[in-house]
Amino acid sequence: MKLATKYNFMLITILVICLLIISVLSYIILHKHAKDEVIKHASILMEAGLAMRKYTIQEIKPLLALQNKRNFLPQSVPSYAATQNFNALRENHPEYRYKEATLNPTNPRDRAADWEADIISEFRNNRELKKMTVVRDTPMGKTLYLARPIRIKNQGCLTCHGVIEDAPETMLKLYGPANGFGWRMDEVVGSQIVSVPLSLPVNRANETFLLLISIISGSFLLLFIVLNVVVRKIFIKRIVTTNRLVEEVNQGKTDCSGFDCKGNDEIANLSESIEHLCKQHSKIYQKYEDSVNFDDVITDRSGNKGRT
Numbered sequence: 001m002k003l004a005t006k007y008n009f010m011l012i013t014i015l016v017i018c019l020l021i022i023s024v025l026s027y028i029i030l031h032k033h034a035k036d037e038v039i040k041h042a043s044i045l046m047e048a049g050l051a052m053r054k055y056t057i058q059e060i061k062p063l064l065a066l067q068n069k070r071n072f073l074p075q076s077v078p079s080y081a082a083t084q085n086f087n088a089l090r091e092n093h094p095e096y097r098y099k100e101a102t103l104n105p106t107n108p109r110d111r112a113a114d115w116e117a118d119i120i121s122e123f124r125n126n127r128e129l130k131k132m133t134v135v136r137d138t139p140m141g142k143t144l145y146l147a148r149p150i151r152i153k154n155q156g157c158l159t160c161h162g163v164i165e166d167a168p169e170t171m172l173k174l175y176g177p178a179n180g181f182g183w184r185m186d187e188v189v190g191s192q193i194v195s196v197p198l199s200l201p202v203n204r205a206n207e208t209f210l211l212l213i214s215i216i217s218g219s220f221l222l223l224f225i226v227l228n229v230v231v232r233k234i235f236i237k238r239i240v241t242t243n244r245l246v247e248e249v250n251q252g253k254t255d256c257s258g259f260d261c262k263g264n265d266e267i268a269n270l271s272e273s274i275e276h277l278c279k280q281h282s283k284i285y286q287k288y289e290d291s292v293n294f295d296d297v298i299t300d301r302s303g304n305k306g307r308t
């Protein structure tokens, strides 16, 4: 394999390996970044849900306590307030969703779907699990779900969700006795689940990735061309010329011109040394020629010259 081919092969291999490493790393980093960003959004939305719940408990519920005795108002229920608040948000951002998914809900709209029930089971089986993220394919593209367990920690909850007999009459009138009862203390009854679209940031990450790889590939191509020109001019061309001249000298050429001894680098030194050797070789060859001319040439009678 020629020196230039070897050099190109080596350079291309190094650049391709670098490009591959950069591609894999940047893909992982960009996608992790996109997912982290979505988790951050989801966490903020979850906090908003919790804040809405807190506000309802602290400020709305006491205001409607008397009213609830006559007519039950769901607006005094934290879960209802948080869900309604998010439904209003969804009018402009339908891709975001908040649900208090429950296995045995008071309001049927809160009933957990199959995959939500799986999340609730996870929380039921693992008490240490405080939150969970799940990515699912939906008709709206990839979606990230952030979930937190709903555990009954307060005896007060069981007034309305424990035994039917304890529940306020007005509430029973509105919701009926079929669902939302029989919950127990410390039981995980459901999960708050926030869903945030993942496809948008992932698409953005893919676009950034493609742009980055195009820029790096372009830079590598430029680097390849520049290195090729420079290395060819500084090293390869001079080595090839020296090599060709040495071969010519080897084949009997006595003219020692053409060696590139310019510069102060190793190749120039090598050319100089070879030029020197060539000159010596020429001198010896010349002497040998001369000696052959005088001693070994015989002249025959007819005047023809020839070597013995």
Ligand code: HEC
Pocket (backbone or CB within 6 Å): 074, 077, 079, 080, 083, 100, 101, 102, 104, 105, 106, 107, 108, 110, 150, 151, 152, 153, 154, 156, 157, 158, 159, 160, 161, 168, 171, 175, 180, 190
């Ligand atoms: C005054 C009665 C009352 C009390 C007390 C009460 N809830 Fe509820 N809860 C309801 C009603 C009514 C709903 C249904 C609201 C709706 O229509 O969305 C509900 C809904 C929920 C939901 C959504 C699932 C479902 O059943 O539809 C969860 C979760 C929940 N409550 C948890 C709790 C917890 C935890 C506590 C205690 C901190 C609590 N509730 C206290 C009346 C009550």
